[in-house]
Amino acid sequence: MGNFLVWVIWILAALACLGTGLAVVSFSNPFFSALALIGNLASLAVLYLLASAEFVAAAQILVYAGAVMVMFLFVIAYLGGRADTPWAGGPGWMQLGALVAGAALLVEVLVALLLKAGGRLSDEAAVPTSFGSPAEIGKLFLTDHLLAFEITSIVLLVAAVGGVVLGTKASAEDDGS
Amino acid sequence: MGPGVPWYLAVSGTLFAIGATGVLLRRSPLIVLLSLEIMLNSGNLALVSFSRLFGTVDGQVFAIAVMAVAAAEVCVGLGLIVAMARRNLPLDVDLLRELRG
Numbered sequence: 001m002g003n004f005l006v007w008v009i010w011i012l013a014a015l016a017c018l019g020t021g022l023a024v025v026s027f028s029n030p031f032f033s034a035l036a037l038i039g040n041l042a043s044l045a046v047l048y049l050l051a052s053a054e055f056v057a058a059a060q061i062l063v064y065a066g067a068v069m070v071m072f073l074f075v076i077a078y079l080g081g082r083a084d085t086p087w088a089g090g091p092g093w094m095q096l097g098a099l100v101a102g103a104a105l106l107v108e109v110l111v112a113l114l115l116k117a118g119g120r121l122s123d124e125a126a127v128p129t130s131f132g133s134p135a136e137i138g139k140l141f142l143t144d145h146l147l148a149f150e151i152t153s154i155v156l157l158v159a160a161v162g163g164v165v166l167g168t169k170a171s172a173e174d175d176g177s
Numbered sequence: 178m179g180p181g182v183p184w185y186l187a188v189s190g191t192l193f194a195i196g197a198t199g200v201l202l203r204r205s206p207l208i209v210l211l212s213l214e215i216m217l218n219s220g221n222l223a224l225v226s227f228s229r230l231f232g233t234v235d236g237q238v239f240a241i242a243v244m245a246v247a248a249a250e251v252c253v254g255l256g257l258i259v260a261m262a263r264r265n266l267p268l269d270v271d272l273l274r275e276l277r278g
Contacts, residue, residue: 006179014188021192021215025199030207037211044218047188050179053225056237060221063244068214068251075255076207079262094271095202102198109190113183121183125232132228132237140238148238152245159249166256 006050013046034072041065053132185226192219204269206261210254217247 016039023036041064048057116122130136141149192215199212221240228236262268 003179010180010184014184017188018191018195021195024208024211024215025195025202027208030205030211033208033211037214040215041218044222047185047222048225051185051225051229053228053237053240056221056225056240059241059244063248064214064218068248071251071255072207072211075259078259079207079268098198098201101201102194105197106191106194109194110187113187113190116183121186121230122181124182124230127229127232131232132234136234137238137241140234141241144235145238145242148242152242155249156245159252163252163256166253166260 009046010050013043013050016040016043017047030076031073034069034076037072038065038069041069052127055132055134055137058134182226182230185229186223189219189222189226192216192222204271206254206258206268206270209270210251210258213254214247214251217243 020036020040020043024033024040027033027036041060045057045060045065048054048060113121196212196215196219199215200209203209203212221243224236224240224243228234228240258268261273266273
């Protein structure tokens with residue numbers, strides 16, 4: 001029974017994930033696209049939970065669906081929801097090329113999966129219940145991956161400063177020119 | 178036991194293809210950034226499922242680092258879009274061809 005329930009939740013989350021992904025790509029209003037992306041991130045968090053990645057799921061909801069998407073929605077509200085119609089004037093060669101490239105990627109990934117990558121994808125390792133807990137991830141961050149942790153903090157700092165510079169300098173230069 | 182790792186990878190690959198199609202197809206830079214987020218997240222899903230396959234947490238640590246870099250990318254990307262809008266440049270990646278891109 002528990003097995004069946006896990007499958008049902010997994011299939012629902014996967015379908016929601018793919019459906020909202022398609023919605024993000026196909027909505028003409030960026031505001032609705034951003035809302036669909038929030039649904040996409042939430043359903044991905046459910047998939048993370050089922051893959052026993054509790055901390056990543058929590059960080060996904062807090063950082064992504066919370067902070068990053070609020071930033072997106074603020075910018076979309078600031079710019080006004082300008083509609084973007086990719087199919088206006090009929091499909092041109094660029095649109096067709098984009099679709100062909102996306103379909104080629106999909107076929108490539110699915111063929112690689114169907115070949116089972118040498119049959120090594122089926123034997124999952126047994127994991128303890130503490131797998132993916134905040135304690136374990138924090139321990140790894142402060143021991144094995146300390147350099148990556150520090151570099152990430154510097155990258156975030158540089159990006160924040162860059163965002164401020166990009167946001168303010170443009171208006172100053174516009175006054176001069 | 179729930180679904181195995183190949184199912185996660187199938188969802189991840191399909192999501193990556195959807196995001197790549199969006200990046201190539203759409204003209205609004207905002208939606209290009211949103212599609213980019215989908216691609217980054219599909220990569221995260223693959224990292225998490227491989228981490229489950231091998232029974233090590235390092236993949237999840239990498240997924241969190243990817244999340245932080247994605248937040249930085251959104252910060253710079255949205256700054257660029259706001260700067261473009263302030264200079265009254267068209268918000269259309271097909272019309273921005275000063276760099277011959």
